[in-house]
Amino acid sequence: MLFSLFFTIFASVCSKNKTAHLLFYYKIHNGLREISVIGGGSWATALVKILAENKIRVYWYLRRQLQVEAITREGRNPDYINFAKLDTDYIEASTDLDDVLSKCKHLLFVVPSAHLPAVCQQIDPQQMEGKIIISSIKGTVGPDNLLPSAYLAKSFSALQVNQAVIAGPCHAEEIAAGKKTYMTVCAGDQVLRTALGNALASNYIQICESQDLLGVEYAAIFKNVVGLVCGMAKGMNYGDNFIAVLVANAIHELETLLHALGLDGARIGSSSYLGDLFVTAYSQHSRNRTFGVLIGQGYNVEQTKDTMSMVAEGYTATKGLHDMAAARGLNLPILNTAYRILYNYMPVKTEFKLLERSMI
Known part of the structure; x- marks a missing residue:
């Protein structure tokens, strides 16, 4: 009761913006x-x-x-x-x-x-x-x-x-x-x-x-692209050794992207970054990885969409991030590979042979 009375009196003498902020606190303090x-x-x-x-x-x-x-x-x-x-x-x-x-x-x-x-x-x-x-x-x-x-x-x-x-x-x-x-x-x-x-x-x-709203959101979007590409590798029978190198290079690409966006303070090793990337890259539950597996096995994009009952966010994320990276002049081989396969309809095996040469 006293808190409500105090809030009413105090809010009446505050500016509009401050009142809105106080109202926000009042609504959720419990x-x-x-x-x-x-x-x-x-x-x-x-x-x-x-x-x-x-x-x-x-x-x-x-x-x-x-x-x-x-x-x-x-x-x-x-x-x-x-x-x-x-x-x-x-x-x-x-x-x-x-x-x-x-x-x-x-x-x-x-x-x-x-x-x-x-x-x-x-x-x-x-x-x-x-x-x-x-x-x-x-x-x-x-x-x-x-x-x-x-x-x-x-x-x-x-x-x-x-x-x-x-x-x-x-x-x-x-x-x-x-x-x-x-x-x-x-x-x-x-x-x-x-x-x-x-x-x-x-x-x-x-x-x-x-x-870190911006960093975590960008990382959550990028990891879906990584999941797609790891799935493609799996669908073409690449082994764990290659996929480990693929994920390591994906981490470098994520760091490059975040730096270009001015997000240098991101804790890249935290669970919200690498943990999210790893689970999407390796888990059998990852719909993006499943989407990629089908592409790697020879399905085209439309066939893959029809086969899956759920949306794989990595498909649209690939175009969004690719456009963003291209506008900033970034060279992100894994992202570029996903884009050429999904949107330029390039042969997945040919693109992966090129990708092999770019990874370190």
């Missing part, structure tokens, strides 16, 4: 208790599972009514990691995007990067005023190759203090199975980082906090 989630894929399902287990009320937007009905009735997403049991006491699933967005202040976007513009176009920017926007999307967005957080900020005039990012290293399948997982929560504001971290932490989820 922690995150409810959240709206936009997206119905495997990663969104895994995050919803964790949040509901932690007694966070989740308002969940999904495109398909059949998904909503199955989740409400059975506590399972029929399309993605359907072996994961969801606590429906804390989940309200809906196909009504406006209604889901109106439920609470915290919004978590977990859609493929290629679909984000279409989702944002359905949202009235006025409806987003004062919202806390969290993203867990691993691909560049739109013709300007924006980071997901930057695209959301631009679309809805979001303040940086009201933004956060959730990153890996983690796969949805292992979260669904309750296996020990490390997750990175990024936000410029300590209070938001703590609130979001507490909402996700559990006996099998270890939270790592970071203020």
Whole structure:
């Protein structure tokens, strides 16, 4: 009661910007208790599972009514990691995007990067005023190759203090199975980082906090390209020795990219960087690696897309990062190889012979 009175009096004498910042602190000082989630894929399902287990009320937007009905009735997403049991006491699933967005202040976007513009176009920017926007999307967005957080900020005039990012290293399948997982929560504001971290932490989820939103987002996008190329190598029966050298060179390319972007302070050896890259490069759960394996086995891009039931973010990320690197005059052989194979339709075996010569 005293805190509320103090806030009311103090806010009345503050400038508009300071009042907005104080309001943000007032809203979350007791922690995150409810959240709206936009997206119905495997990663969104895994995050919803964790949040509901932690007694966070989740308002969940999904495109398909059949998904909503199955989740409400059975506590399972029929399309993605359907072996994961969801606590429906804390989940309200809906196909009504406006209604889901109106439920609470915290919004978590977990859609493929290629679909984000279409989702944002359905949202009235006025409806987003004062919202806390969290993203867990691993691909560049739109013709300007924006980071997901930057695209959301631009679309809805979001303040940086009201933004956060959730990153890996983690796969949805292992979260669904309750296996020990490390997750990175990024936000410029300590209070938001703590609130979001507490909402996700559990006996099998270890939270790592970071203020490095840009670096972690770029690393999360780049590692999907690396996963694709490692998968191509696997599909062509290259061995572990070659793939180890491929990953080592990928680390160098990531450092080069981050330096060109002015992100020299990135802790490249941390789990949110190399941990995320390694799990995508080597894990059988990596959809990007699986996409690459099919390409390496001789499937073309369209055949590979048709074969897979889930989106491989590395496909669109390859073009976004390639365009960005080319504009800065960077020579990134692994990224260039992925681009020529996926977008210039060059023979994968020929491109890998060229790649072999460029690696050190």
